[in-house]
Amino acid sequence: MLWLGVALAVLVLAVAAIAYGAVPIGAHAVIDxxxxxxxxxxxxxxRTLRLPRAVLALLVGAGLGMAGAALQGAxxxxxxxxxxxxxxxxxxxxxxxxxxxxxxxxLVLPLASFAGAALAIAVALLVARASGGRADPRVLLMAxxxxxxxxxxxxMVLLSNAPPNExxxxxxxxxxxxxxxxxxxxxxxxxxxxLGAALLLWLARDIxxxxxxxxxxxxxxxxxARASRGIFLIAALxxxxxxxxxxxxxxxxxxxxxxxxxxxxxxxxxxxAGAALVGAGLxxxxxxxxxxxxxxxxxxxxxxxxxxxVPFFLVQLRRLS
Amino acid sequence: MxxxxxxxxxxxxAAVAAVDLVxxxxxxxxxxxxxxxxxxxxxxxxxxxxxxxxxxxxxxxIDDVPLSQLxxxxxxxxxxxxxxxxxLVFPLPVWEYVALGRHPHEGPWTAAPxxxxxxxxxxxxxxxxxxxxxxxxxxxxxxxxxxxxxARALAQGGEALVLDEPTTFLDIAHEMSMxxxxxxxxxxxxxxxxxxxxxxxxxxxADTIVLLHRGRVAAAGTPADVMRAxxxxxxxEWPLLITRDPAVGAPALLPLRNRGPRSxxxxx
Numbered sequence: 347m348l349w350l351g352v353a354l355a356v357l358v359l360a361v362a363a364i365a366y367g368a369v370p371i372g373a374h375a376v377i378d379x380x381x382x383x384x385x386x387x388x389x390x391x392x393r394t395l396r397l398p399r400a401v402l403a404l405l406v407g408a409g410l411g412m413a414g415a416a417l418q419g420a421x422x423x424x425x426x427x428x429x430x431x432x433x434x435x436x437x438x439x440x441x442x443x444x445x446x447x448x449x450x451x452x453l454v455l456p457l458a459s460f461a462g463a464a465l466a467i468a469v470a471l472l473v474a475r476a477s478g479g480r481a482d483p484r485v486l487l488m489a490x491x492x493x494x495x496x497x498x499x500x501x502m503v504l505l506s507n508a509p510p511n512e513x514x515x516x517x518x519x520x521x522x523x524x525x526x527x528x529x530x531x532x533x534x535x536x537x538x539x540x541l542g543a544a545l546l547l548w549l550a551r552d553i554x555x556x557x558x559x560x561x562x563x564x565x566x567x568x569x570x571a572r573a574s575r576g577i578f579l580i581a582a583l584x585x586x587x588x589x590x591x592x593x594x595x596x597x598x599x600x601x602x603x604x605x606x607x608x609x610x611x612x613x614x615x616x617x618x619a620g621a622a623l624v625g626a627g628l629x630x631x632x633x634x635x636x637x638x639x640x641x642x643x644x645x646x647x648x649x650x651x652x653x654x655x656v657p658f659f660l661v662q663l664r665r666l667s
Numbered sequence: 668m669x670x671x672x673x674x675x676x677x678x679x680x681a682a683v684a685a686v687d688l689v690x691x692x693x694x695x696x697x698x699x700x701x702x703x704x705x706x707x708x709x710x711x712x713x714x715x716x717x718x719x720x721x722x723x724x725x726x727x728x729i730d731d732v733p734l735s736q737l738x739x740x741x742x743x744x745x746x747x748x749x750x751x752x753x754x755l756v757f758p759l760p761v762w763e764y765v766a767l768g769r770h771p772h773e774g775p776w777t778a779a780p781x782x783x784x785x786x787x788x789x790x791x792x793x794x795x796x797x798x799x800x801x802x803x804x805x806x807x808x809x810x811x812x813x814x815x816x817x818a819r820a821l822a823q824g825g826e827a828l829v830l831d832e833p834t835t836f837l838d839i840a841h842e843m844s845m846x847x848x849x850x851x852x853x854x855x856x857x858x859x860x861x862x863x864x865x866x867x868x869x870x871x872x873a874d875t876i877v878l879l880h881r882g883r884v885a886a887a888g889t890p891a892d893v894m895r896a897x898x899x900x901x902x903x904e905w906p907l908l909i910t911r912d913p914a915v916g917a918p919a920l921l922p923l924r925n926r927g928p929r930s931x932x933x934x935x
Binding site: 564 | 740744767
């Protein structure tokens with residue numbers, strides 16, 4: 347019942363996101379246009395511009411929400427999320443490198459991002475271990491921020507030789523955006539998000555056990571080191587795919603799992619499914635805010651989620667101590 | 668039954684073995700206690716049993732099946748371990764936490780046990796915490812939390828229970844009721860293996876005591892065999908007296924102030 351309500355709210359948000367724009371379209375007309383009925387100009391606007399944008403936002407939110415839920419559970423860290431751990435930054439380096447080498451496309455771009463993301467999480471965990479262990483959630487976060495800063499610097503170096511309009515595009519992308527959504531991007535992101543979702547739902551029981559800690563996990567028959575490596579890689583894949591499609595959208599992975607837990611969800615299968623739904627709704631809503639705040643200008647999507655996420659982060663940080 | 672047979676554990680880059688040729692058996696229907704000073708290898712034995720650290724030599728066997736032939740799930744179905752420390756970052760209702768004990772018996776897609784599942788109700792009941800089932804784990808006292816963890820271990824359904832210093836932070840009443848619980852579980856047929864610092868309680872409740880010293884077995888046997896002043900003084904490097912517990916007649920240890928005539932001269 348609760349989930350039906352949440353799903354309905356996400357649907358309403360998505361329709362609103364499609365309805366709102368330079369040419370406002372009524373809710374009925376939106377549904378007709380998706381079905382291919384009505385005024386051909388409206389159909390064209392909805393089907394080639396606004397629908398892919400809304401679907402991209404839904405997918406980005408779902409992917410980041412699930413990645414955050416999985417990372418928080420497996421790391422036993424209420425502050426963990428792809429952006430703050432430097433995973434998204436690593437993914438961005440991978441993507442920029444691929445583009446700089448002239449390679450893009452539905453396979454190379456996400457996989458280059460994934461390589462960067464996987465490397466980033468491995469380095470963040472190593473740095474955390476070397477500086478006092480993963481037991482203190484703040485140490486891991488510091489390591490993540492360091493990795494993120496390094497990734498930022500690497501991107502600046504990579505861009506230093508690029509022509510100005512390419513730099514502008516890259517910067518816009520680094521601030522997160524679903525504005526240039528097309529069906530090609532949407533379709534490959536859908537594949538990666540579905541793959542990540544299936545794997546995480548399959549491993550959700552293990553995440554429940556990992557959240558008890560290494561020794562208790564071992565006592566319950568789970569090899570914590572191996573299981574968490576798998577979870578990290580899946581979370582990195584989800585983050586990397588969203589970064590390749592829409593740039594850096596921070597804090598979604600942090601906020602969403604806490605919202606779902608506040609609805610009384612504890613076990614990770616339900617938590618991950620709920621995080622996909624709530625994350626989808628949150629990013630669609632954030633994109634709507636990005637367009638509504640200062641028309642006709644658009645705010646970067648990543649800026650909107652950060653403005654929402656930073657106060658939330660501070661509340662969580664306070665709760666830790 | 669848990670059997671340690673000439674078990675050796677060596678940590679990387681350590682000069683001496685953390686556990687060196689340790690042999691003993693924890694049988695069903697009895698409380699077996701492992702005692703010894705800090706760093707004597709007690710927790711290393713538990714980590715080796717959990718396969719968190721590899722054996723350099725020797726065997727650990729569960730019902731005569733060596734650990735190396737059991738996968739982690741099969742091990743978790745037979746032996747439940749309550750580790751020394753555990754804290755939850757994300758609190759759960761007690762019954763859902765206890766339900767996690769069923770994990771070794773579940774596939775990835777089996778439905779999670781419900782609130783009324785028989786195995787969970789039985790585990791809550793045996794640990795004496797049925798009234799706590801709907802509380803959240805972050806609203807429990809230290810003693811309640813330890814019992815909830817034992818209930819989770821009992822939900823695993825094995826016939827051996829290993830506890831690593833389970834009463835460290837508990838007051839007398841909670842500590843006593845925990846030891847009574849261990850004795851009851853042993854009487855019901857479980858093999859209870861207890862790592863503890865509480866020599867006097869162990870002397871009253873355990874059937875067998877294994878005293879470790881620098882990774883080796885310094886003494887093993889009944890409480891009367893192990894609780895001897897000469898042995899304990901050497902292991903703990905502190906002067907002490909062994910008297911008799913006036914209530915039940917078990918040997919009892921009384922550490923002395925460090926200035927009596929028995930005080931070893933090398934101590935400060």
